[in-house]
Amino acid sequence: KAGVTQTPRYLIKTRGQQVTLSCSPISGHRSVSWYQQTPGQGLQFLFEYFSETQRNKGNFPGRFSGRQFSNSRSEMNVSTLELGDSALYLCASSFQGRGEKLFFGSGTQLSVL
């Protein structure tokens, strides 16, 4: 069974640009959540999607958005990139997103110059 797949693995952008990251969950998993990891703030929850609906959201500005497709694949978008958005972005999937264990991808390392 394939794991959670995130693309691309590395990304370099400049300030002001926008970026879209992709996540393919484990087959059968309908919940996809996104996390940001930085050396200073650690792992922080961004948002979660289930059946194409956002059910939960962390404390991030509106520049961070996401969506989920009918096949449960998810994308997250960051607009008007800032230097502080440089981070490892992780996606995790689970069957229902109701407390069962999460399966994480290897992440997308975003560098904003």
Add this chain to the structure above:
Amino acid sequence: DAKTTQPPSMDCAEGRAANLPCNHSTISGNEYVYWYRQIHSQGPQYIIHGLKNNETNEMASLIITEDRKSSTLILPHATLRDTAVYYCIGTAGGTSYGKLTFGQGTILTVHP
């Protein structure tokens, strides 16, 4: 989610048991204790979880005190590949909707 406290770092000799403590004195009755670990540059990996009984799986054992205010993750025979950051997380589950609150974790270094 319950606030958890873990030591910032620990060392362990290869082949010996690694015992990682976690304090969660504010945990509520319906919150589970989950352990994840993160090896450098990879996503976190689920290890084990429990509510009030001790649990064991192929990776580790979880000992939860009777009052549920603390727990210990035990890696019975640590190897160099167990070097990672270990996170202890308390979560209510049903309404978590994909959210885990990660603390700073414990950096476990296994040395030869």
